[in-house]
Amino acid sequence: MNKSFISLIFPKNTPLFSPEKFFLILGLIFGILFCIFVPYGAGFDEEQHVARIYDISGFHLLPNRNSPEGTISFNDFVSLSYQRRYYQTPADNLFSKEIFLKPLNRNQMAAFPTRSIYPPTSFLPQALLAGIFWRFLAFPVIPVAILCRLAGLLVYLLGSYLAIRLLPVGKWAFTFLALAPMALFQASTLNADGYMNAVSFLFIALTIHIFTDEHNPPSRWKTGALAAVIVLLGMAKPGSIFILPLLLIFFFRKNNSRSFILVLSIAVVLAVAFTIGYNALSVNGSHFSDDGGQSLSKQMEVVKANPLDFIKTFILGNILAAGRYYNNWFASYGYWNGVVPGLIYWLFPIAILGSLVIEPATNRISAISRILFALVFLAAAAATAFLYSYLHYTPGDLNAFGKQGRYFIPMTPLLLLSLAGMLTASPTWQKRARYFSVGIFTLILALYAFGLYATYYTFCDSTLYTFGVCSQPVYKNLDLATTPDVKITSGETLTQGFLRTCNQFEAVDVYLKSAPTASKGSLQYSVLDNSDKVLASINLPLASIKPGQFIEIPVKSTNYQLYKIKLDAQGLSPAESIHFATNEDSSYGNGKLVVAGKEMETDLIFQFICPGLLQGGQ
Numbered sequence: 001m002n003k004s005f006i007s008l009i010f011p012k013n014t015p016l017f018s019p020e021k022f023f024l025i026l027g028l029i030f031g032i033l034f035c036i037f038v039p040y041g042a043g044f045d046e047e048q049h050v051a052r053i054y055d056i057s058g059f060h061l062l063p064n065r066n067s068p069e070g071t072i073s074f075n076d077f078v079s080l081s082y083q084r085r086y087y088q089t090p091a092d093n094l095f096s097k098e099i100f101l102k103p104l105n106r107n108q109m110a111a112f113p114t115r116s117i118y119p120p121t122s123f124l125p126q127a128l129l130a131g132i133f134w135r136f137l138a139f140p141v142i143p144v145a146i147l148c149r150l151a152g153l154l155v156y157l158l159g160s161y162l163a164i165r166l167l168p169v170g171k172w173a174f175t176f177l178a179l180a181p182m183a184l185f186q187a188s189t190l191n192a193d194g195y196m197n198a199v200s201f202l203f204i205a206l207t208i209h210i211f212t213d214e215h216n217p218p219s220r221w222k223t224g225a226l227a228a229v230i231v232l233l234g235m236a237k238p239g240s241i242f243i244l245p246l247l248l249i250f251f252f253r254k255n256n257s258r259s260f261i262l263v264l265s266i267a268v269v270l271a272v273a274f275t276i277g278y279n280a281l282s283v284n285g286s287h288f289s290d291d292g293g294q295s296l297s298k299q300m301e302v303v304k305a306n307p308l309d310f311i312k313t314f315i316l317g318n319i320l321a322a323g324r325y326y327n328n329w330f331a332s333y334g335y336w337n338g339v340v341p342g343l344i345y346w347l348f349p350i351a352i353l354g355s356l357v358i359e360p361a362t363n364r365i366s367a368i369s370r371i372l373f374a375l376v377f378l379a380a381a382a383a384t385a386f387l388y389s390y391l392h393y394t395p396g397d398l399n400a401f402g403k404q405g406r407y408f409i410p411m412t413p414l415l416l417l418s419l420a421g422m423l424t425a426s427p428t429w430q431k432r433a434r435y436f437s438v439g440i441f442t443l444i445l446a447l448y449a450f451g452l453y454a455t456y457y458t459f460c461d462s463t464l465y466t467f468g469v470c471s472q473p474v475y476k477n478l479d480l481a482t483t484p485d486v487k488i489t490s491g492e493t494l495t496q497g498f499l500r501t502c503n504q505f506e507a508v509d510v511y512l513k514s515a516p517t518a519s520k521g522s523l524q525y526s527v528l529d530n531s532d533k534v535l536a537s538i539n540l541p542l543a544s545i546k547p548g549q550f551i552e553i554p555v556k557s558t559n560y561q562l563y564k565i566k567l568d569a570q571g572l573s574p575a576e577s578i579h580f581a582t583n584e585d586s587s588y589g590n591g592k593l594v595v596a597g598k599e600m601e602t603d604l605i606f607q608f609i610c611p612g613l614l615q616g617g618q
Contacts, residue, residue, distance in 0.1 A: 019175040020164045022438060026179055027157045030445050034188035035149040039091035039456050040142045041081025042334040043189025044406075045115055050077045050141075050190055052116035053123045053148060057131030063117040064285035074134075075108040076141045082456075083335055086585035088474035091456045094142060104138040113292075117282040119274075121235040122192035125151040145190065152194045156187035159198025163205035163413075168212045169362050170420030172355040172434070174201070174413055176441050181331040181344065181448040182406050189334065193406065196236035200243060200410035203229045208417065211249050212364045218260045227267035234271025239387060241275050242380035243411050244268060249372055294391055306395045314389045317401040324402025329409065331448055336403065337476065338455025341447040341465045347440050352416065354437030358430050362421035373418035380411040459501045463612030470610040471509075472501050473588045480548075483605060485513045485579040486595045490521060490572035494580065496565040496603065497591020502610035504557045509550035510565060511581040511605040515542050521571035523578060525553050530560040539570075542578070550607065557608075562591065565606060581605040 041047050051073040052063055064071055078084060080099065082091055093099060120127065126148035133139040133147065160178040164171055177183070178201060187194040206226050210218050218226075230247075233240050247264060250256055287293045303310045318325075330348050331340045384407050392400040424430065447465075454461035460470035488494050496510075508527050515523070519542045526537035536555035545551060557563070569578050582602040586593070593600040 017434070017438075019171040020161055023164055023175045023178060024157065024161060026442065026445060027153075027160070027184065030179075030449060031153045031157065031184055031188050032150065033449060034185060034452070035153055036146055037456070038185070038189055038334070038452065039082035039094055040145050041083045042091070042337070042456065043185075044191055044193075044334050046190045046334070047078050047081040047083065048114045048116040049123070049192070050145060050148075051112070051114045052118075053126045053130045053190065054134055055114075056120045056123055056127035057135050061120045063282055064113050071114045072109055072111045074104055074106075074141070075110055076102065076104060078112075080141050083476065085476055086478075086583060087588050088337060088455075088476050089588075090458060100142050101140050102142075103140060104134065106138065113285055113287065115287055116192070117279075117286045117288075118192040118237050119235045119278055119282075121232065122195040122237070125155060126190065148190055149188055152190060153188050156194040156198045159202045163201040166202075166205040166209040167417075168209060168364055169359060170356075170413075170417045172358045172437065173352060173416040173420050174205070176351050176355050176437070177409075177412055177416060179441065179445065180348070180409070181340075181445065182329060183409050184445075185333070186406060186409075192237050193409070196240050197409050199229060199232045199236055200240055201413060203233050203243065204246060204413050204417070207246050207249065208365075211253050211369070217255050217257050223260050223263050227263050230264065230267035230271050231274070234274045235278075238275055238279050239380075239384045239407065240410060241272060242383045243376060243414070244271065245379065246372075246376045246414065248376075249369060252366070252368060252372075288391075296391075299391060299393065302395070303390060303393060309395050310389075310393055313393060313396070313398060314386060317389065317398040318385050320398060321402030325405040325408070328403060328405030329412075330405075331444075332406075333452060333455050335476075338451065339462050339466050341451045343465070344444050344447050344451075347444050347447075351437045351440040351444065354433045354440065356416070356419055356422075357424055358434045358437065359421045359424060360430070361424040365417070365421060370418040370422075373414045377411050377414035377418070380414075381408050384408060384411075460610055460613065463610075466612070468612055469506075470502060470612065471607045472505075472610060473607065475583070475605070478583065478605070480511065480581060480605070483513075483581045483583060484602070485581050486593070486600065486602075486604075487577040487579045488567065488569045488595060489577045490569050490574070492569055492596040494565075494567040494596075494604075495592075495594045496606060497593075498563055498565070498588070498606065498608065499591065500557055500561050500563060500608070502608075505608040505610045506556060507552050507554050507609040508563075508565060509552045509607045509609065510567065512545060512547050512549065512551050512578070513581045514547045514579040515545055516572070516576040516578075517542055517545065517547065519543070519572055519576050521569065521573075521576060524566075524568035524570055525551065526566040526568075527553060527555045528564040528566055529558050530562040530564075532564070535563075542572075552609075563608075564591070565604065 051071050054073050054077070055063065055071045082094070129144065129148050129151055133144040164175055167174055183197060186197065206229055210222055210226060230244070233244070247268065250261070283289055283296065288296050290297050327345060331344045333340065388404055388407065389401070394400065451462065451465070454464070459472055463470050486494065521542050523540045523542060523545065524537065525540055527535050529535055535558065536553050538553055540551065567580070582593070582604055584602055586601060586603040588603060593603050
């Protein structure tokens with residue numbers, strides 16, 4: 001490899017306050033923090049990706065090879081997942097000796113179809129570690145999962161670092177984008193996005209680097225490197241090839257060689273062929289197969305039957321979801337749990353704008369090149385949105401849009417690079433803008449990290465920045481439409497105990513599933529403390545109650561930790577009954593559900609409302 005290329009990638013002397021050093025410092029600090037403290041299974045589809053990683057470690061390159069049985073993996077991959085919890089409770093118990101060091105049991109394995117059907121290249125470092133520590137040594141799940149996360153983080157940091165080094169313009173804007181909370185969260189959890197983002201960034205940077213070096217024909221090393229990155233791009237998630245049209249920029253470069261164009265053309269054909277071929281094979285036995293929940297063939301029939309509605313839904317749905325896309329594009333937590341500090345969404349564009357004026361003015365990027373960057377971004381974003389819309393289309397339903405903003409991260413550098421170097425400030429103001437933007441962005445990551453702590457390790461600390469009330473418990477996997485229920489008839493009583501997890505509460509809600517609203521009867525709704533003293537009680541005529549929603553009673557908690565909800569049915573006819581929703585997990589607090597004197601194995605669906613921390617809550 002030629003020395004100039006090595007010195008470009010690994011320079012001996014760089015300024016202390018350079019974008020690549022800033023990227024590595026913050027990327028390592030916050031990335032390692034996220035790798036360790038984002039609860040296992042809290043990343044998007046993480047348990048699915050863990051099963052896939054374990055499968056690849058056994059040299060099984062296609063997913064769901066035992067279809068319809070699926071992928072064989074350890075039961076603990078699922079049972080220890082934070083996302084499987086019924087309640088969003090503090091995750092610090094995952095670090096207890098009993099859970100953190102729980103040994104793998106080879107006698108407790110099962111097969112299930114995994115949704116993680118991406119190419120094995122997305123998970124190779126993680127699969128190597130899984131093969132050593134899970135397959136051969138049977139180490140506990142969580143420590144090895146953290147180790148695999150760290151490996152994925154290093155892949156992302158290396159790819160992004162190389163991209164920053166190679167970029168001729170827009171280094172600071174690219175640095176902030178690569179450190180965006182959502183990008184770093186994905187890089188620090190187990191999924192295919194970290195690899196896709198890294199290789200997409202590297203493809204964009206290397207393409208622009210070669211394009212702007214007009215005075216020299218591309219060297220063999222640069223040609224080979226770009227061809228390799230193109231092929232690796234084809235081995236990422238299917239949407240990654242949507243940015244390949246960026247290569248059209250070389251039509252505007254005068255100093256190309258025939259061999260350069262030929263090598264890149266072959267690489268593009270290989271990338272596209274691999275994407276199409278691999279995904280055609282991997283669909284078998286997955287949720288996209290004919291029998292799957294998101295069957296491609298069935299979706300095609302639905303779209304073909306409603307073409308105009310699909311087009312309308314695609315356009316209108318994505319426009320209306322722009323705000324939600326933005327939020328998930330730059331900052332959210334896994335499965336959209338918790339609340340990201342809202343200030344982040346205001347500070348991020350300020351930091352990005354600051355990064356653009358830091359750059360010195362340049363004529364290395366022509367106006368036509370900038371237009372091409374913007375057009376490729378728009379086309380790739382539209383193609384990504386179209387693919388998602390096609391897979392999730394239901395006639396007349398706009399609710400599926402706006403959740404997957406993180407899918408736009410790989411092509412976002414093109415939007416920023418179309419603007420970089422157009423406007424600039426004087427050297428003095430550039431320096432001030434650099435310090436300002438760096439400070440703002442460090443604050444963004446600090447706020448995001450605090451929000452992560454509040455979301456995953458406390459009950460109500462998010463109220464410090466939401467300034468609202470805190471409802472407990474928070475249900476994670478609750479479908480009120482299908483939840484079971486219990487009933488009481490006239491003269492029967494239902495009681496539900498619960499443990500207060502905040503400093504005080506000011507109301508209690510119970511979910512009423514159904515009731516005879518034409519009845520002359522009533523519901524006596526009371527809250528008692530641990531000594532059975534009535535703290536609040538109201539009598540609700542059934543005619544005034546609307547079923548299918550929470551009913552609330554204002555109440556002030558006392559110094560006790562345990563409380564009791566008491567519900568009495570009064571004045572109903574013999575054929576009438578009142579139904580309350582229940583859940584199958586009674587692990588929240590120490591209370592019991594007792595219906596007509598009979599202790600149940602479930603709990604009511606209920607919540608108690610705590611004031612925010614700034615109002616004296618906890």
